[in-house]
Amino acid sequence: MDHIQHHACLLSLAVLSCLFMTIEGDACGYKACTDTKDGILNVHLVPHTHDDVGWLKTVDQYFYGANNSIYHASVQYILDSTILTLNQNPSRKFIYAEVAFFKRWWAEQSATMKAKVKNLVNQGRLEFAGGGWSQNDEAATHYVAIIDNMAYGLQFLHENFGTCGRPHIAWQIDVFGHSKEQAALFAKMGMDAAFFARIEDVDHDLRRVEKKLEGVWHGSQSLGSRGDLFFGIFYDHYSPPPGFCFDAFCDDPVIQDDPDLFDYNVDDRVSEFLEFAKKAANAFQTNHIMMTMGGDFEYENANEWFKNLDKLIKYVNQKEESTKVHALYSTPACYLYALNQANKTWTTKDDDFMPIGEPNSYWTGFYTSRPALKLYAREASKILQTCKQLGALSGVDVNSAFLKDAVSIVQHHDAITGTEKQHVADDYAKRLAMGIQQCQISLSDVISKLMLKTKTAPAPKLEFCNYLNISVCATTQSTDAFSVTAYNTLACEVRDYVRIPVNGTQFTVMGPGNKNIQYQVMEVTSETKRVRRDKGSTTHELIFPITIPSVGFSSYLVTAQTTKQRSKGDGSVPAIHKAENSNDVTIKNDNLMLLFDGGTGLLKSMTNIPDNLTLEVQQSFYWYNSSEGSNPYQFRPLGVKAIPLLNKNVNLTYIQGNIVEEVHQQFTPWLSQVIRLHKDQKHAEFEWTVGPVPDKSGLGMEIITRFETPLKSDKLFYTDANGRQMIQRRRNHRDTYPLPMINLVAANYFPVNSRIYIKDDEAQLTVLTDRSQGGSSLVDGALELMIHRRLLHNSGGGLNEALNETGQYGDGLIVRGKHYVILEKPGKSAKVHRPLGLQVFAKPTLLFSHLVPDWRSKYYTKYSYLNTSLPINGHLLTLEQWGQDKNNVLLRLEHPFEVNEDQTLSKAIKVSLKKLLASVFEISDVQEMTLDGNLPISQSTRLQWNTKTEGQFKEDLRYKTTSYGKQADVTLGPMDIQTFLLSVKPRKP
Structure with a gap:
């Protein structure tokens, strides 16, 4: 630095420019890697902290260090301490992963501190790993939310740190299983590798022996090499080697290196380290191994960690001539680069790392845990896409920042999984609700202005009804004239049906182009009244078809009719029929026919009418008795068979109308189902209502729906990966290791994020879900999905509380959800279930308004942004x-x-x-x-x-x-x- 620059740095106003002058020409990423030694073992020490974005405490409690009676952790102090300590020794390195926390800390820093941090990043001494807003789960997450989570975090890093802030590797160290689709997505993001700790124990032990902890993962058959990703599995866990934790709350002996003081232990400590390093090296192919030096919320006192690591490196390297072991500060990216330069030939992997666990406690319960939160997260993600899309198209600043933060936080592997404490789950839901509310205000404003035909007309006041699934909507139940505006984010025309809470039976429904729309009115069911309790009092539901143009909206005007205005043929109030005399019951449309046994009340068969394809299908509900060891992560049923919930014939009623035909089934006082066939649709809709789940055993109940058919599925079934590619599963089998024949019910459960199917040469039965659930095919011709679970035993898993959601009224959580069932010939099924999967996620956004005079002269009733x-x-x-x-x-x-x-x-x-x-x-x-x-x-x-x-x-x-x-x-x-x-x-x- 020359004389002029030196004096400039003395000026307070030039501090930042001085700091940036010092980093010019510095290297980051692979260029910042410390030299390694040939011919000896290089031990890459990676200082890190794993900071859960909510788990035992809420995200903000973890950040500030509040509520330490539950768990002592404070992310702000971790970052304060680490940045300060890194600057004390230029050889030190550190990685950080959770951008949601880092952004909170960054917002509180001075310009001087930000410049120091940028200096560390540009020198490769502070490296970001992963870079997502949170370290997302890979089983219960939908690909749209995964992309948003990663994009949101990487956008922050790009805007604040440029190229040097961009991670080279994915850091999924605490995630409960790993998805092929996630690997392909990381590859498409330009990542070079993913590192993680958790895979099934049997698989991990075998990979150690065969030196297959690292390799190349084929993430997508369709993408070829563009979906390939290098993977690395840790030798043990993401914590330090045994005996080498130097955090303030660790009990391991520190390194005492003054021979003139008592308890000098350098030789012993070095010997223990070398013993572990050489043992671990036997599981890997190269002369490089990585040791993760850190753990959950560690480095709050970073000086203690780094001071001991400095000594460890110093004394290990003093003996490297004889021990042939060299230790160095490193990062996952630098470790990866060393592997790449070793020019080895690697094995490949085609399947996924699902599920994880040990034979007696498979981590497959979290695929379903907290089913209401899972649906809420899915709906919030859909609303976020709508908000972002309308913001871009209209040029208006939509208020989506809070929802982006909330949706991305909830993708965390202790959030969407349902493996958090109850008060943390409540905090996640609150964040989603606040973000949705802000986004909806913006959506209402944008769409109302878009509807204006003239600038002089007042914009309509559009409102949202967030309780339509229990027939509650303040706008429609309090007026005789209202509008329904449906916005479609898809770039294709969408045809769907709406169910609107009303008080009345005779209406006129006018669609775009002043077209009279046929409708159907049905009484609100007693089951819906049971669920909604004091939230509403509407008596009927108005059902009619809607057609929405691509990336646009359609408005429908609804007016209650007087006696004189009633016209024939436009609407109907169908009668409710009870199954009598054991006669079979049939509901049908132009595409499907469903036959129900008049004696049992259960589904008996499905027929695809155009293809003349009939399949015997029986569908009912069962429950697994939870074991004492069950927790939100695990699925540990007592016994190998599910117990039928139906002890006698189901109470069945049916409705045949001009828009929709329905069968209503009451299985128990707390479990019911409505099966619907809407006009023209190619799928049947199964809407189930479950809860409060009772206490039958003192341990808990895990509720499933099961479809049984004569399909010759030959042990095969298929589940999706994060809503995209389908993965073939074989019962009681793993592709890369022998499956222990223990707890085979849980071992054969896999994540179902959007669909599961079984097939043979003649037919394919596909079930689409509205949220993540666990699913399986435990016998040929059958498939099942777990839809609810309530565990009454405090079974640990780090939570110290049972998965016992009591719901708003304190007696147990009630969950309502939908399955979409398709029967097709195998070669034709994708043509139906792929578009339907997109529509299930991106269902039209509905807005409501009281009708005002001359509506059509003031407002557009149909609009598309695309031509x-x-x-x-x-x-x-x-x-x-x-x-x-x-x-x-x-x-x-x-x-x-x-x-x-x-x-x-x-x-x-x-x-x-x-x-x-x-x-x-x-x-x-x-x-x-x-x-x-x-x-x-x-x-x-x-x-x-x-x-x-x-x-x-x-x-x-x-x-x-x-x-x-x-x-x-x-x-x-x-x-x-x-x-x-x-x-x-x-x-x-």
């Missing part, structure tokens, strides 16, 4: 303003079909971005980005690996040199998601 739609195998996944510049829009397009899944729809499609958005934007520039949206794909260079089966892994470079042409034409292959940063100029509406 062209995407084909059935194209999906507009994301559209949002990106960064601070309103002229930057992030667009994600998805091909939702897998390779070879459908003869026609699995083919690549071409989309013209300019044509697609022509009515909204004038696009001046198109830049393809990594999936997270924060790095141009042309700048993403991933490490290459040699594999035993494929030779050298080379990244597909075609997408880095794409010329988009005048129309910005892009091509999407099966299962691809392409992300684009568009420079746009909004067109006047």
Whole structure:
């Protein structure tokens, strides 16, 4: 630094510029890695802290260090202490993962402190790992929320630290199982590897022996090498080696190195370290191993950690000539780079790491735990997509920041999983509610202004009804005239049905174009009245079809009729029939027919009418008796068979109407089901209501629905990975290790995020879910899904409380949900369940308003932002303003079909971005980005690996040199998601 720069640094106003001068030319990432030694064992010491974004305490309690009577932890002090201590020794390194916490801490720092942190990042001494807002779960999470969680965190790092803040590796160290789809998503984000600790014990032990703790993971058959990701599994856990924890609350002996003082122990400590290092090295292929030096909420006193690590490195390296062991400060990225430079040939993996656990306690219960929170998180994610999309299209600043934070926090592996304490689950739900409310206010404002035909008309007051599932809506139940406006985020026309709470039976329903819409009115069921209790008092539900254009809205005007106004044929109030004389009951539409046994009241068969395909299907409910060891993570049923909930014939009534036909089943006083067939739809809707779950055994009950058929499924069934690709499962089998024949019910449960199916050569039965659930096929021809669980025994799992959700009224949580059931021939099923899966997630957003005079002259009743739609195998996944510049829009397009899944729809499609958005934007520039949206794909260079089966892994470079042409034409292959940063100029509406 020259004389002028030195004096500039003395000026307080120039402190920041001085700090940035010192980092110019410094390297980060792989360039910042410390040199290693050839021919000897290199032990990469990785100082880290694992900070759960809520678990035993809420996220804010963990940050501040509040409520320490539960658990002593304070993230703000961890970061304060670590940053201070890093600056005391230039060889020290540290990694941090949870951006939700880091952002909170960053917001409180001075400009001087921020500059110091940036200096550490640019020198590669503070490295971010993973980079998601939270360290998301991989089993109960939907891919849309995973992408948002990662994009939100990486966007913060990009905006504040640039390229040096971008992680090279995914850091999923505490997650309860690992998904193929997650691996593919990380690969699409430009990650080079994922490191984690938790896999099934039998698998882990075998991989140690066979030196397969590291390898190349084929994340997607459809994506090829673009979905491949290197993986690394820790030798033991993400904690330090036994005896080498130097945190303030650890009891391990510190290193005492003054020979003139008592208790000198350097030789003993070095010997213990070398013994563990050499033992661990036997499980790995190279002369490099990684030791994670840290754990849950450690480094609150970082000086104690680093002071002992400094000594450990010093004294180990003093003996390296004789011991052939070299220790160094490192990071996961630097460890990975050393593996890459070793030029080894690696084994590959094609399946996933699901489930995890030891043979007697598989971690498969959390796939269903806290089912209400799981649905709420899914709905919040859908609302967030709507909010972001309308913000980008309208150019209005929508208030989505709080919801982004809440949705991403809830993807954490102790949130969406249901493995947190009850008060933490309540905090998650509160955050979602606050974020949804803020977002809905913005949505109401944007859509109401979009509806205006003239500037002189007052904007309609649009309101949301968040309790429609229990027939509660203040707007519709308090007036005789109201509007229903449905907004559709999908880039294709959507046809659906709405059920609106009303007090009355005769209405006029007018759709866009002043068309008279046929409707049906039904009484609110006694079961709905039982569930909603004092929340509402509407007597009926109004049901009618809606058609919504792509990325747009349709409004329907509803008016109660007087006696003179009543017209024939437009609406009906069907009678409720009870099954009598053991006669079978049939409900049907043009596509499906369902036959119910008049004696038992259970489903007997399903018929696909166009294909003349009939399948015997019996569906009912059962329960597993929980064991004393069950907890929110685990599924440990007593016995191997589920117990029927139906001790006698089910109470069955049925309704045959002009819009929907229904069967109502009452299994127990606390469990009921409605099975619906809407006109023209190709699926049956099974809506179940469960709870409060009673105490039958003193331990708990885990409730399942089971479908039994004669399908010759040959031990095979199929479950989705995070709502996208399907994974073939074989009962009592694992691809890479022998499955112990213990607790086989739980061992055969897998996460079902959106669908599960069984099939043979003749037929396929597919069940789609509205939230994450555990599912399986325990016998050929049958599939089951766990829909609710209530555990009454305090079984540990670190929580010190039972999974006993008491609900708002204190007597137990009541859950209402839906399954969507499809019967098709195997080769035709994807054509139905893929589009339906998108529509289940992105159901239309409904807004309501009191009708005002001359509504049609003042307001548009139909509008689409697009002048062209995407084909059935194209999906507009994301559209949002990106960064601070309103002229930057992030667009994600998805091909939702897998390779070879459908003869026609699995083919690549071409989309013209300019044509697609022509009515909204004038696009001046198109830049393809990594999936997270924060790095141009042309700048993403991933490490290459040699594999035993494929030779050298080379990244597909075609997408880095794409010329988009005048129309910005892009091509999407099966299962691809392409992300684009568009420079746009909004067109006047």
